[in-house]
Amino acid sequence: MKMPMIQCHNLSHLYAGKAALSNVTFELGAGEPIGLVGPNGAGKTTLLSLLCGFLPVTAGALTLFGHKPGASALSGRVSALPQDARLDPAFTIGEQLSFYARLQGLSAKQATNEAIRVLEAVALKDLFKAKPDTLSHGMAKRVAIAQALIGSPELIFLDEPTAGLDPVNTRNIRSIITELSPATTFIISSHDLAELGRLCQQILLLDNGVMSTMQLNASGESSPTRFITVQMESCTAVDVIAKIKPLKGVVRVSTPQKNEFIVEYNPTIEANMDLKILTCIIDNNWQYRQFSQGKTLEEKLFFEEDSES
Amino acid sequence: MSPGFLQHSLLICQFELKRLFSSRKGWLYLITFALVWSFILLYPIRFAADMLGQEKNITSGISFLEFFGFGSLLNWQIPEMGVYWHFALIIFPLLSVMTSADQTCSDRERGTLRFLCLRVSRDSLFFGRFAGMMLVQTLLIFMSLFSTVALAVYRDVNLLSLALNSAMAIAVNLIIVLLPFTAMMAALSATLKSARQATVWAILVWSFLAGIISALSSYLPALDALKILIPGYQMSALSQLAQWQALQLAYIPLLQSVVLLSIGRWVMHRQNL
Structure with a gap:
C-alpha cells in the first residue's frame, strides 16, 4: 500500500500554556491542492510550522514521506512559503536562490539556471541581481514563492500565498499552482475562501486547535x-x-x-x-x-x- | 541525490566566506581589520621588536622585560613574532566575540533561517556557520601573520624560514584559542535575538562565571577546577609559552569547544524558528 504523504497522529502543541493544537490526527495523500482554513489564532501557522520543522514536535507523531519534519532526507522534496520570512539583505536575490538550489543538490550552473527559472515563473526575472530590501511587499512575497518552487518539490506548503498581492499576481500564483498540480501537492493556508474554493478539492478546517476535513466535491x-x-x-x-x-x-x-x-x-x-x-x-x-x-x-x-x- | 551533513556544512561555510568578501559590511570589517593591524605592526610590534633586540644583548643582571613580567618574549627567536603573539592573544578573542556574535540570531529574527532549514538540518546549519566563522578568522590570522613575517624579513631576509615556522606555530595555536570563543558565540547566537545581545551576554557570562567560580572555590577549593570551562582560562599561562610549546595547553580550549558546541547544538534543536 502506498504510504500517505503526511501522517499526523495526536499532534498537540502549546503556546505559553495555551493549546494551539489539540490531538490533531489526519493523513494526506499526494494530489490536488488542499486548503487549510480556520479563524485567526486557530493554529494554522503552528501546524504549518510543525510540518516544515520550524517548531519542534513536543507531543504526538508527525511524518512527511515517512521522515520527521526538518530531516535532511526531505531537502528538495518538501518546500514552503513561510509567513513573514524575508531573505538576507546582504546578498542579491539571485545569489540566495542559487545558494538554496545548491543546498538542494544542484551544481553551481544548474542552481543559477534554476534561480532564473523560478523567478521567471513569478514574473520577476529582472530582479535576479536586486537586493531584497529594494522589493515591495508584493514582490517580496513573489520572490518567497519562487524560492518554494526551487527544484520542483513534491510537496509545498503555502502560508497566505496571495495576501497582499494585486489581482494580476494573485491570478499568476493561482495559475502556477494549477499548472504544477497534481505533480506537486500544495497545502494552502488562506483566509481567501473564494481562492481556495477555486483551487482545492479538499479542505482542512482548524478551529481552536481541533481539525476536521471536508471533501468539496463529495458533499x-x-x-x-x-x-x-x-x-x-x-x-x-x-x-x-x-x-x-x-x-x-x-x-x-x-x-x-x-x-x-x-x-x-x-x-x-x-x-x-x-x-x-x-x-x-x-x-x-x-x-x-x-x-x-x-x-x-x-x-x-x-x-x-x-x-x- | 540530496547532499548530506558534510556537504551542506561545507556549502554554508563557503557562503559565510562569501559574506566577508561580497557584502559591504564584510569589506568594511576587512578594511577596519587591516587598518588596526597595520597600526599595531608599524608601531607597537616594530618598536617592541627593536627593544627586544637590544634586551637580548644584555648578558648579565635583570632584564627590563623580565622586571615587567614580559620575560617570555625573550623566548621567541624572532622578536616581531613574540610581540605579535602577545597582541594576538588579546585582540583575536575580542574580535572573535564581536564578529561571530551573529551566527544565527538575525537570520532567525528575519525568518531567513526558515528558508535554510527547509533544505538543511539544524546540525548542518549550526556547524556550517561555526565552521564558516572559524574559516573567516583563520583567514584574518594568516593575513596578519603574513604581514608580520614580511616585517621581520624586511629587517633581516635570513629570518624567512624561522619566521614561517613561528608563524605556523602561532596560527595553529591561535585557531585553537579562538575555537571556544566562537563556540560560545554560536551557542549564544542560537538563543538570543541580536548580535548586540549576544555580545553583552558573552561579557556577562565571562565575567560572572569567573566571579561565581572564584567565590564558590573560596568555600570549596575543589570547585576551582571549574575555571577550566571559562573560555580564555589558559591565556595567561599561554602567553608565557613560545611557538609550538603553546600546544601543551591546547586540550583546554578543545575541551571547552566540545562542551560549548554541545550546548549550542542542544539549544539550536529546541529553538523555534
Missing part, C-alpha cells in the same frame, strides 16, 4: 438535497424568496448576505432547478451577478446551520 452526493447560490443585483429579498420558494422541489431559500440567495432543492423532484430559477429571474426582470451550483466555501465551512430563512 452533494451524500445529501438528498442540493444547493444553488445566486448573487443578485440590487433587489428586494422578500420578493425573491416569495417567487422562488413556491417553485416545485425547493426545500428552503436563505439569504446569508444582502443580495445573495441559497436555494436548497430536491433533485429527485426537480432535476432542472437551475433552469427554473433562471426563468423566474428573467420573468421578473431581475438582474443577477453570479449563478453557481452548490454553496460557497464560506457558507459550507462557517455558516452551514446559521443562514436558514
